[in-house]
Amino acid sequence: MAKIIDRKRLVPNIHMIEISAPDIVKRCKPGQFVILMPDEKGERIPLSLADWDEKRGSITCVFMVVGTSTQKLSRLRSGDDIPVCVGPLGKPAEISKFGTVLCAAGCYGIGAIYPIARALKQAGNTVMTLVDAKANYLIYWEDRFKEISDKYFVSSRDGFFDCKDYIPKVLKDVLKDNKIDRVISIGCTYLMYTCSEATRPLNIDTYVHLNPIMVDGTGMCGACRLKVGDSTQFACVDGPEFDGHLVDWNELFYRRKSYFNDEIRSLCYWEREEKPRKMTKEKR
Amino acid sequence: MGEDRKQLSPELKEQLRKAFNEEWRKELRKSIPAKERMKMSRQDMPQREPDVRNKDFKEVNQGLTKEAAVKEAMRCLDCANPQCVRGCPVGIDIPSFIKLIEKGEFSESARKIKETNSLPAVCGRVCPQETQCEELCNLKKATGVPVAIGNLERFVSDYEREGGKVHVPEISVSTGRKVAVIGSGPGGLTVAGELARKGHKVTVFEALHVPGGVLVYGIPEFRLPNDILNAEVDYLRKLGVEFRMNFVVGMTMTIEDLRKEGYDAFYIGTGAGLPNFMGIPGENLIGIYSANEYLTRVNLMRANQFPKYDTPVFLGKKAVVLGGGNVAMDSVRTAQRLGAEEATIVYRRSRKEMPARAEEVHHAEEEGIKFHFLTNPIRYFSDENNRVKAMECIQMELGEPDSSGRRRPIPIEGSEFIMEVDLVVVSIGNSPNPLIGKVTPGLKIGKWGNVEVDWNTMATSLDGVYAGGDIVRGGATVILAMGDARVAAREMHKYLSA
Ligand SMILES: Cc1cc2nc3c(=O)[nH]c(=O)nc-3n(C[C@H](O)[C@H](O)[C@H](O)COP(=O)(O)OP(=O)(O)OC[C@H]3O[C@@H](n4cnc5c(N)ncnc54)[C@H](O)[C@@H]3O)c2cc1C
Ligand code: SF4
Ligand code: FES
Numbered sequence: 001m002a003k004i005i006d007r008k009r010l011v012p013n014i015h016m017i018e019i020s021a022p023d024i025v026k027r028c029k030p031g032q033f034v035i036l037m038p039d040e041k042g043e044r045i046p047l048s049l050a051d052w053d054e055k056r057g058s059i060t061c062v063f064m065v066v067g068t069s070t071q072k073l074s075r076l077r078s079g080d081d082i083p084v085c086v087g088p089l090g091k092p093a094e095i096s097k098f099g100t101v102l103c104a105a106g107c108y109g110i111g112a113i114y115p116i117a118r119a120l121k122q123a124g125n126t127v128m129t130l131v132d133a134k135a136n137y138l139i140y141w142e143d144r145f146k147e148i149s150d151k152y153f154v155s156s157r158d159g160f161f162d163c164k165d166y167i168p169k170v171l172k173d174v175l176k177d178n179k180i181d182r183v184i185s186i187g188c189t190y191l192m193y194t195c196s197e198a199t200r201p202l203n204i205d206t207y208v209h210l211n212p213i214m215v216d217g218t219g220m221c222g223a224c225r226l227k228v229g230d231s232t233q234f235a236c237v238d239g240p241e242f243d244g245h246l247v248d249w250n251e252l253f254y255r256r257k258s259y260f261n262d263e264i265r266s267l268c269y270w271e272r273e274e275k276p277r278k279m280t281k282e283k284r
Numbered sequence: 285m286g287e288d289r290k291q292l293s294p295e296l297k298e299q300l301r302k303a304f305n306e307e308w309r310k311e312l313r314k315s316i317p318a319k320e321r322m323k324m325s326r327q328d329m330p331q332r333e334p335d336v337r338n339k340d341f342k343e344v345n346q347g348l349t350k351e352a353a354v355k356e357a358m359r360c361l362d363c364a365n366p367q368c369v370r371g372c373p374v375g376i377d378i379p380s381f382i383k384l385i386e387k388g389e390f391s392e393s394a395r396k397i398k399e400t401n402s403l404p405a406v407c408g409r410v411c412p413q414e415t416q417c418e419e420l421c422n423l424k425k426a427t428g429v430p431v432a433i434g435n436l437e438r439f440v441s442d443y444e445r446e447g448g449k450v451h452v453p454e455i456s457v458s459t460g461r462k463v464a465v466i467g468s469g470p471g472g473l474t475v476a477g478e479l480a481r482k483g484h485k486v487t488v489f490e491a492l493h494v495p496g497g498v499l500v501y502g503i504p505e506f507r508l509p510n511d512i513l514n515a516e517v518d519y520l521r522k523l524g525v526e527f528r529m530n531f532v533v534g535m536t537m538t539i540e541d542l543r544k545e546g547y548d549a550f551y552i553g554t555g556a557g558l559p560n561f562m563g564i565p566g567e568n569l570i571g572i573y574s575a576n577e578y579l580t581r582v583n584l585m586r587a588n589q590f591p592k593y594d595t596p597v598f599l600g601k602k603a604v605v606l607g608g609g610n611v612a613m614d615s616v617r618t619a620q621r622l623g624a625e626e627a628t629i630v631y632r633r634s635r636k637e638m639p640a641r642a643e644e645v646h647h648a649e650e651e652g653i654k655f656h657f658l659t660n661p662i663r664y665f666s667d668e669n670n671r672v673k674a675m676e677c678i679q680m681e682l683g684e685p686d687s688s689g690r691r692r693p694i695p696i697e698g699s700e701f702i703m704e705v706d707l708v709v710v711s712i713g714n715s716p717n718p719l720i721g722k723v724t725p726g727l728k729i730g731k732w733g734n735v736e737v738d739w740n741t742m743a744t745s746l747d748g749v750y751a752g753g754d755i756v757r758g759g760a761t762v763i764l765a766m767g768d769a770r771v772a773a774r775e776m777h778k779y780l781s782a
Contacts, residue, residue: 002530023536037493043585043594068594084493086530215585215595218491218532219719220557221577225568232561232568237719251568254670258570262596269591 002085005058007076010140013065014108015074016050022057024087030115031093031209031241034059035217037084038072044084045069046214046236048186050111059087062111068266075278089217090240094207095119099126099181103149104171104195106132109187110141112209116184121148130155130174132167132191151178167191168198180204185244189252196244206244210235212255227251296375303380304364312383313362326429327356331647338620338651341505341588345409345438350390353439357385360431363422368433371420373767376400378417382436394444395451397437402477403470403766405445405512406499408438410610411763412641445515452522456483461780464489464547466533466720469497471553471753471765473516478773480523484780487547488525491532494584497555498754499762501584502576504614506621507644534723539749549748549776552735553769556714556754562606566664567710571598571672575611575711582618600707603627604675606661607711608638609759613648615709620651624707628654630661632680632693658682658693662700664708675703714759732758742772750776 006018024034033048047061065074076082093116101120105113110131121127129149133139135158146152155170174180175198183206185195192208199206212224212235219237226235227248233239292300303309330346331337337344348356360382368378376397384393397404413419413434421430444450461484465472468490480486494500496513517527533539539550559574561567573581578597581587587597603619605612608631620627629648631638634657638645649655658680665674679699682691721729728736728745735744735751742750752768754760 023531027536027541041586041593084530086491086493086532086536088535089532215577215580216492216557218535218557219717220559221580222559222561222574223577225561227568232563254570255568259596262590266591266594266596270594 001081001083004076004078004080004082005056006078007074009074010062010111011138014062014111014138014140015065016060016062016111017073017076018056018058018060019082019085020057021059021085021087024059024085025052025054025057028052028059028088029092030095030119032088032090033217033240034061034085034087035089035214036061036073036082038069038076038082040083042072042083043069044215044217046089046211046217048108048112048209048240049088050114052115059085060111062108064108067263068270071267071270071275086217090236091238093119093184093209093241095123097124098205100128100179101125101182101184102128102130102171102174102178102180104130104132104167104183104185104187104191106167106187106191107138109185109191109209110139110145113184113186114141114144116186117145118148120184126150128174128178128180129153130167130171132156132170132187134158166194168194171195171198175199175202175204182207183244184208189249189256192244193249193253196247196249200245207241208244208247209240210242210247210252211240212252213258226255292370292375296369300366300369300377300379303377304362308387309362309380309383312386316358318361321359321361322423322427324355324359326359326432327352327435329432329435334647334650334652337506338617341621343509344506344647347442348432348435348439350443353385353390353436354388356432356436357382359423360386361423361426365422367420367422368417368431371417373416373761373763374400374770376417376437378433381440382431382433385436385440390440390443391447391449391451394440397440398451400770401763401766402474403516403762404437405441406470406508406516407763407766408434408436408441409508409512410503410641412761414642416763445512450515450519452519453481455481455523458485459483459780461485461549462547463487463549463551463776463780464533464539464542465551465553466539467491467497467553467555467753467755468495468527469553469555469753469765470499470762471555471769472497472551473520474766474769475551475553475750475752475773475776476520476525477523478770479776479780480520480525482777484777486525488520488527489531489533490527490529492584493529495527495529497553501580502611502614504579504583504618506617507614532719534719539720539724539727539746549780550746550750551769551772551776552720552744552749552751552755553753553765554717554720554755556757556759557717558715558733559710560713560715561710562661562712564661564663566666566672569664569666569672570670571600571706572664572708572710573598575605575607575615575709576714578615578709579611579618582622588622597622598707599623600705601625602705603707603709604630604703604705605709605711606630607713608633608640609711609713610640610644611714611759612709612711613640613644615711616653617648617651619707619709620653626654627652628656630656630659630677630703632658632660633690634658634682637682637690656703660693660695661708665702672705672708675705675708677701677703714754716755716758720755734758740771741775742768743775748779
């Protein structure tokens with residue numbers, strides 16, 4: 001059992017959740033994740049650590065509402081309990097003095113990349129942040145990033161900012177104007193893929209934090225396996241940070257969509273059977 | 285490796301001799317002549333009908349009735365030199381518990397087993413008796429049909445549990461020493477029980493959200509219902525054992541951290557949780573699972589009740605399971621229960637070499653499982669959605685015996701053929717879970733990734749840290765894990781008392 005300290009919507013469809021986890025907070029490092037189960041019937045889902053607070057004994061994750069599990073998480077309130085919050089899992093992100101590092105992130109990845117960017121800054125790097133969002137009202141934690149970034153860029157499609165492009169275009173511009181030693185990218189699979197492809201011809205080290213389907217998160221099941229270079233790796237123990245130029249993206253794309261139809265069925269079932277019941281209870 | 289067929293220790297021999305010479309045993313022996321006993325036929329285990337049971341997850345075996353158990357117990361000759369005990373990896377006093385059944389003292393009988401085996405309801409169901417106690421049983425030599433030792437073991441432990449009169453032994457006064465048991469499989473649970481009884485404060489740390497290890501996430505309920513394990517865990521709680529779930533030792537805290545928190549001794553029972561794959565082309569296609577993932581989705585996450593439970597699992601029409609062990613049998617029978625039109629075992633050796641329990645193979649056959657022997661996959665093909673749709677196989681023949689003593693399968697050139705499949709479960713074994721080894725400095729790891737121990741004490745290279753079960757043996761058995769655990773518990777108690 002783990003207690004929810006706070007859960008709030010950051011921007012439409014993206015929430016943050018703060019969970020009491022006095023053990024996890026003592027050992028967690030940037031780039032690691034936890035596995036949560038929203039309720040007794042829920043799935044075990046991995047979420048990256050977006051922040052933690054040792055004094056409060058709490059960890060924070062950011063998630064986008066897509067399927068049943070995240071729907072359930074998005075309805076939790078302060079004081080609720082969830083049956084599973086286990087971690088920290090996975091290898092920490094590699095943090096050292098690389099020189100200038102560009103952190104490129106979108107959707108939930110904006111939260112997930114934050115502790116990495118912060119640690120890189122503390123390690124003496126020049127940190128540049130590039131945040132992608134469809135529209136200006138989907139950007140969050142701007143103040144946090146500005147505080148730790150030497151430069152802060154946005155790619156967006158709504159013309160509010162001075163830009164109408166998807167992230168790789170802006171990324172290329174940034175790379176042209178600045179000498180970048182390393183790129184880290186977190187977000188949806190497509191974003192990480194396009195960022196990796198953008199840096200490939202320039203030979204800039206690019207690391208991504210992958211998000212395959214997981215079950216146990218401790219290397220026991222192989223659900224999270226993916227091809228990196230010539231070998232099959234388990235993302236939960238060998239990753240989640242991998243060299244973006246070695247990942248078999250095609251395989252990752254289709255494996256992530258393995259249960260597409262089931263996810264829709266599950267969501268329909270939940271909307272029909274569970275949600276109404278939950279809502280009457282909440283009203284009472 | 286711990287020898288299974290060891291000669292009995294002088295102490296155990298002495299104990300068996302004493303029990304053999306007790307007055308009541310002498311009288312009971314005389315009450316029916318051995319010749320009569322040898323004429324009695326083995327009591328069948330009542331089972332649910334194959335074409336009913338292969339559609340649900342309720343237990344297949346229904347257990348002996350009281351009358352049948354007593355009759356079966358009468359078959360036992362109460363030998364002066366009971367060979368069965370030699371076949372038992374933990375040396376249960378088999379004739380004593382069986383004769384107590386004959387006498388009608390079922391609770392006493394259960395207690396007798398528990399002197400050496402803390403999970404008899406589990407072992408009675410999953411031990412490979414036909415290659416252990418029952419193989420060496422003198423009655424088998426005499427008549428060809430051994431006493432149904434496993435079924436009797438199951439009977440008395442079920443009797444005790446269902447009667448709600450589980451005997452909680454006296455707990456020694458608290459020693460004030462703290463023990464951390466890492467992993468809640470049969471090994472971890474055994475150590476926890478033994479040391480709690482000795483008055484130590486035991487905490488079991490488990491990575492998953494339900495205790496039991498392979499017994500809950502691996503072995504399906506049609507073979508081992510969860511209630512049985514829950515009862516065991518309740519029993520341990522009564523002994524004062526604390527369970528901390530969702531705690532990955534090595535990640536949440538290391539062994540060193542736990543030492544600083546005041547833990548004095550450690551047992552590593554983290555099992556063989558690393559699934560092996562074959563490394564053939566197409567193995568990462570959609571619809572190809574490791575047995576661990578497939579069984580975990582169903583047994584732990586209840587994917588068989590999707591969408592009531594959120595975790596999905598593929599329902600194959602043509603399901604193929606690769607392998608010939610218990611894990612393979614459990615997987616293929618699970619696929620059948622989830623509605624596969626055809627559920628098939630593909631195994632690279634012949635029927636004789638299959639390591640699965642004989643009863644499971646027999647049950648699988650009754651339930652309509654197909655078997656393809658001497659066959660091995662070499663690659664997979666996908667449909668336009670990257671889902672597996674076919675598997676190319678090659679036929680094998682058996683050559684010289686390899687290091688395991690089984691004849692090595694050799695591919696027959698030109699024998700390739702294509703099999704249509706839409707679900708594949710790879711069940712070709714597990715390796716020791718590497719996590720603890722990677723994060724514990726000074727812990728000696730062997731060449732198979734196993735934690736190295738001194739087999740006489742189960743002590744690892746670190747002071748106060750012991751290990752046993754699948755993490756030291758690779759995939760083995762429940763009873764071997766429990767045997768290791770008993771040795772470790774004995775030594776840990778010595779260590780804690782020093
Ligand atoms: C499907 C299947 C069927 C089987 N059938 C039979 C059978 O019929 N008969 C038989 O005798 N044997 C059978 N076996 C084998 C038997 O189950 C194992 O040999 C036995 O369970 C090993 O016990 P163990 O205590 O060593 O570890 P396990 O049962 O593997 O338990 C290890 C536990 O440790 C936990 N863990 C791992 N790492 C950590 C960590 N770092 N921190 C905290 N917890 C951790 C795991 O989550 C797990 O719960 C079967 C195995 C499988 C998979
Ligand atoms: S060897 Fe067989 S007949 Fe003899 S005591 Fe053991 S179970 Fe009974
Ligand atoms: S999630 Fe099971 S092995 Fe990674």
